Amino acid sequence: xxxxxxxxxxxxxxxxxxxxxxxxxxxxxxxxxxxxxxxxxxxxxxxxxxxxxxxxxxxxxxxxxxxxxxxxxxxxxxxxxxxxxxxxxxxxxxxxxxxxxxxxxxxxxxxxxxxxxxxxxxxxxxxxxxxxxxxxxxxxxxxxxxxxxxxxxxxxxxxxxxxxxxxxxxxxxxxxxxxxxxxxxxxxxxxxxxxxxxxxxxxxxxxxxxxxxxxxxxxxxxxxxxxxxxxxxxxxxxxxxxxxxxxxxxxxxxxxxxxxxxxxxxxxxxxxxxxxxxxxxxxxxxxxxxxxxxxxxxxxxxxxxxxxxxxxxxxxxxxxxxxxxxxxxxxxxxxxxxxxxxxxxxxxxxxxxxxxxxxxxxxxxxxxxxxxxxxxxxxxxxxxxxxxxxxxxxxxxxxxxxxxxxxxxxxxxxxxxxxxxxxxxxxxxxxxxxxxxxxxxxxxxxxxxxxxxxxxxxxxxxxxxxxxxxxxxxxx
Amino acid sequence: xxxxxxxxxxxxxxxxxxxxxxxxxxxxxxxxxxxxxxxxxxxxxxxxxxxxxxxxxxxxxxxxxxxxxxxxxxxxxxxxxxxxxxxxxxxxxxxxxxxxxxxxxxxxxxxxxxxxxxxxxxxxxxxxxxxxxxxxxxxxxxxxxxxxxxxxxxxxxxxxxxxxxxxxxxxxxxxxxxxxxxxxxxxxxxxxxxxxxxxxxxxxxxxxxxxxxxxxxxxxxxxxxxxxxxxxxxxxxxxxxxxxx
Numbered sequence: 001x002x003x004x005x006x007x008x009x010x011x012x013x014x015x016x017x018x019x020x021x022x023x024x025x026x027x028x029x030x031x032x033x034x035x036x037x038x039x040x041x042x043x044x045x046x047x048x049x050x051x052x053x054x055x056x057x058x059x060x061x062x063x064x065x066x067x068x069x070x071x072x073x074x075x076x077x078x079x080x081x082x083x084x085x086x087x088x089x090x091x092x093x094x095x096x097x098x099x100x101x102x103x104x105x106x107x108x109x110x111x112x113x114x115x116x117x118x119x120x121x122x123x124x125x126x127x128x129x130x131x132x133x134x135x136x137x138x139x140x141x142x143x144x145x146x147x148x149x150x151x152x153x154x155x156x157x158x159x160x161x162x163x164x165x166x167x168x169x170x171x172x173x174x175x176x177x178x179x180x181x182x183x184x185x186x187x188x189x190x191x192x193x194x195x196x197x198x199x200x201x202x203x204x205x206x207x208x209x210x211x212x213x214x215x216x217x218x219x220x221x222x223x224x225x226x227x228x229x230x231x232x233x234x235x236x237x238x239x240x241x242x243x244x245x246x247x248x249x250x251x252x253x254x255x256x257x258x259x260x261x262x263x264x265x266x267x268x269x270x271x272x273x274x275x276x277x278x279x280x281x282x283x284x285x286x287x288x289x290x291x292x293x294x295x296x297x298x299x300x301x302x303x304x305x306x307x308x309x310x311x312x313x314x315x316x317x318x319x320x321x322x323x324x325x326x327x328x329x330x331x332x333x334x335x336x337x338x339x340x341x342x343x344x345x346x347x348x349x350x351x352x353x354x355x356x357x358x359x360x361x362x363x364x365x366x367x368x369x370x371x372x373x374x375x376x377x378x379x380x381x382x383x384x385x386x387x388x389x390x391x392x393x394x395x396x397x398x399x400x401x402x403x404x405x406x407x408x409x410x411x412x413x414x415x416x417x418x419x420x421x422x423x424x425x426x427x428x429x430x431x432x433x434x435x436x437x438x439x440x441x442x443x444x445x446x447x448x449x450x451x452x453x454x455x456x457x458x459x460x461x462x463x464x465x466x467x468x469x470x471x472x473x474x475x476x
Numbered sequence: 477x478x479x480x481x482x483x484x485x486x487x488x489x490x491x492x493x494x495x496x497x498x499x500x501x502x503x504x505x506x507x508x509x510x511x512x513x514x515x516x517x518x519x520x521x522x523x524x525x526x527x528x529x530x531x532x533x534x535x536x537x538x539x540x541x542x543x544x545x546x547x548x549x550x551x552x553x554x555x556x557x558x559x560x561x562x563x564x565x566x567x568x569x570x571x572x573x574x575x576x577x578x579x580x581x582x583x584x585x586x587x588x589x590x591x592x593x594x595x596x597x598x599x600x601x602x603x604x605x606x607x608x609x610x611x612x613x614x615x616x617x618x619x620x621x622x623x624x625x626x627x628x629x630x631x632x633x634x635x636x637x638x639x640x641x642x643x644x645x646x647x648x649x650x651x652x653x654x655x656x657x658x659x660x661x662x663x664x665x666x667x668x669x670x671x672x673x674x675x676x677x678x679x680x681x682x683x684x685x686x687x688x689x690x691x692x693x694x695x696x697x698x699x700x701x702x703x704x705x706x707x708x709x710x711x712x713x714x715x716x717x718x719x720x721x
Contacts, residue, residue: 074629075590076608081526083601085592145590145605145630152569152589162570162587170568170593257597258562258702409699410553410601412535415526 014468015461023302023452024116024459025470036296037195037449038202041442043295048438055435063428067142070421075145079420083413084405088422089143091397092429094271095278096136097177097250098393102279103129104184104243106312108236116472117308119455120300123448124290125283126188131436132282133181135429140177142425169252176242176249183242187235193218193228195445210443247275254400260338261404264331270323277313277320277362278393284309285386286437288379290446300447303377310376313389317366324363342407350416351403354395361392488646488656489579489707490637491679492666493689494552496712498673501534501550505665505674509554512638512664514624516610529604531555531635532665549712552665552674555602555635556698556706557581563594563603571632580637580707588631595632599699603634637676638663658684679707 019026028036070077080087106125110118141147153174155163164171197218200211218224251271254262264270287309291301331339346355365388369375376382402417458473509515509532518527532554538547557580563572564581571588574581583594583603595603609629612620620626623640627633645661658677666676677686689695694711 074606074608076522076527076629080592081607082595082605085595085605143591145592145632146588149589152587165565165568165570167565168568168593169566170591174568253593257566257593258599259596405596408601409599410535412537412553413601 012468018461018468018470021302021304022459022470023120023300023304024455025461027453027456028299030453033449033453034198034202036299037445037447038199040295040297040447041199041445044442048442052435052438055431055438058431059428059435061428062424063138063432066421066424066428070142070425071147077421079418079422081415081417083408083410083415084402084417086143086405087402087417088398088419088426089139090401091394092139092426093136093143094250094397094401095394096132096139096429096433097247098271098275098278098397099282100129100132100136100180100184100279101243101247101272101275102283103127103132104187104239105276105279106283108187108239108243111232111236112240115308116455116459117305119451120447121283121287121305122451123188123192123444124286124446126184126191127437127440127446128279128282128286129184130181130188131433131440133177133184134436135433136177137181138429138432139425169249169256172249173253176246180242180246183235183239187232187239190228190232190235191448191451192444194220194450195448198449199445244272247272259404259408260336261331261342261400261407264327266323266327266330270327273316273320273323274393274396276316278390280309280312280316281386281389281393284313284382285390288383288386290441291379294441294446297447300452306379306382307373307376310370310382310385313385314366314370317363317370317389321363321367324359338407338409342404345407346399346403349403349406351399354403355399358392358395358399361388362396365389488678489680490557490642491677491686491690491707491709492637492663493675493686493695493709493711495673495675495689495694496549496551496710497694498671499534499550499552500671500673501536502670503534504668504670505552506530506532506534508664508668509635511619512621512624513636514620514626515604515633516606516612516627518607518610522607522610527607529606529610529633531602531604531633551710553600553602554665554708555581555637556600556704556708557635557637559705559707560703562597562599562702562704566593566597567591568593575639578637578639578642580639581634582636582639583632583634585625585627585631585633590630590632592632599702599704603632606631606633 078087078089080089103126106118107122111122141150144150153164153171164174166172193215196211196215197220200208200215203211248268248271251267255264255267257263284306287301287305291297328343332343346352365385369381369385375385406414406416408414454475458475460471460473462469462471510517510530513531515531516529518529522528532552535551535553536547537551538545540546559579561572561574561581564574566572567588568591569587569589571584572581572594573584590605592605595601595605606627606629621640623644641661641663645656649656649660656678658681662676663674666674675686675689677684679687679690681687689711690709692711694713696710696712697706698708698710
């Protein structure tokens with residue numbers, strides 16, 4: 001920071017303050033900044049390896065071995081039972097798809113809205129999308145009774161001329177998740193190309209080969225930039241409706257069913273907002289974590305970014321509260337006997353504590369804390385609030401799936417769900433997620449450095465009379 | 477039906493009437509169904525966990541606390557073979573399909589991948605999932621019905637209205653070039669019912685026994701408000717035992 005401040009030694013104190021506050025107004029030479037990103041990527045302490053090894057063991061035990069056992073034995077080793085046919089596997093699926101919404105929201109929506117604070121952490125968010133979707137895919141495969149036949153869900157030509165059933169919400173879901181996975185991976189990859197090219201020019205050995213292959217020969221010519229920008233604009237606009245459709249379709253898995261508590265017309269938008277709620281909180285958590293653990297990240301991620309994420313969390317939490325009330329109110333007022341029983345079961349049943357914690361963590365905590373600038377700018381507090389929101393959103397899916405399945409129209413079959421091997425497999429997916437995120441953070445530049453530089457070119461400090469003001473220019 | 481090139485000639489519509497006032501809850505139908513259809517015995521552990529597998533089971537409700545118990549009649553519950561079945565559209569791989577020929581709901585075991593969506597969406601909760609491969613120790617395999625698929629782990633199964641019997645009877649009638657005679661074929665549960673509470677037959681024939689019973693004043697369709705149009709009709713309310721309030 002000293003290096004950048006020096007040329008402006010005579011600067012007005014207001015200018016220094018603005019520079020300290022805003023990354024966009026605190027430019028550094030491009031070479032130096034590239035070096036900082038490379039350094040962040042290359043620094044690996046013993047703590048990093050220790051955590052990676054522990055996570056690796058967890059993945060092997062909880063995911064590979066436990067899943068193998070589940071496949072070999074059948075779903076009998078899981079806790080799912082009649083009438084709760086869907087348990088934690090589906091909870092995790094919906095949860096991870098929710099997490100994956102953050103990347104697209106933070107990156108694409110904020111990009112097309114030209115929200116400048118997004119620049120340093122779009123990639124961290126996009127990685128959440130791709131890696132979250134991988135966990136969602138795993139979770140949905142774990143849930144299948146005969147996972148070795150999962151390819152039957154694909155519309156592939158076969159001699160029996162049987163196609164998947166396009167009437168089934170699960171079929172839509174399968175296609176939607178695949179579309180989203182491919183689109184979001186492309187969307188992650190496109191802005192990565194210039195950074196990979198930068199990394200290629202600055203590395204040696206196997207990394208050089210790796211980056212050379214991935215950067216597709218990007219040299220930074222005028223034409224390449226034009227094409228890249230065009231492609232990114234198209235993807236950014238196109239992926240937003242895909243994002244909305246994915247979680248709406250996930251919601252239809254439930255809303256299209258005839259069950260009390262599921263058959264709710266507001267589920268589509270309610271699920272989308274729920275996804276953003278957990279996803280943005282997850283972005284907050286990840287941003288705090290990489291800021292604390294990776295080298296040079298304190299330059300790129302500043303309190304202003306935590307502040308922006310905190311504001312988003314607050315707004316989304318309000319919207320979520322509105323949709324929750326909307327869903328609850330109409331179901332309660334509807335007066336269907338079984339729906340009413342179910343709503344009572346949510347609150348007073350053995351899982352009632354979940355319902356109350358969900359409301360406290362999802363509504364009370366954000367609304368009581370995030371209005372405060374000091375709290376939003378405090379990494380530890382923001383992280384804690386993010387964790388609480390994520391717990392609450394996981395609970396929300398738990399309430400919607402296994403808890404709601406407990407009550408149906410045949411009271412003879414009612415039974416409480418107790419998870420068994422699902423817990424191990426959940427730990428496995430979470431470990432895998434953290435592990436691949438950690439490794440990816442050391443393999444690809446986690447800060448979209450060219451986007452930061454582009455933003456810094458566009459931003460400047462001007463004097464307007466006696467006032468010092470921020471100015472933003474249009475680049476594209 | 478005719479616009480479907482794969483449609484088989486539709487002959488009969490099968491249905492069932494269950495007289496709850498006659499049912500004594502003896503479970504003979506449950507046993508017969510398990511024998512006829514190779515339904516697995518899940519063993520002690522899984523049964524204790526609540527995974528007993530029956531295509532047909534007897535529900536019994538009561539109101540109030542002991543000793544002031546007001547019981548309701550026994551209710552044999554099996555797949556209702558809905559005309560508008562919630563289980564069918566939700567299956568992503570067409571394992572739960574509607575038979576155009578028999579007008580029943582079928583479960584294609586070999587096609588099922590085990591998403592269990594159909595079971596969630598069944599308002600009657602009559603679908604059974606194979607949570608494991610349940611063992612059949614040695615003399616038991618000799619008892620398997622040769623015309624019924626033995627199911628393995630990870631798939632859904634349910635009542636078929638003893639499809640193997642229906643097909644056999646239809647073939648026989650067709651080969652002899654005659655209309656099917658009412659009472660010529662019954663399901664295993666109807667066959668063993670000692671009080672003849674379960675009556676099976678053609679409901680497209682207004683003169684069949686099952687159609688006549690369907691017109692009884694005591695006829696009740698289970699969860700009729702959902703519009704699933706079941707093929708099963710319950711009769712209830714005639715006996716002193718079953719009169720609930």
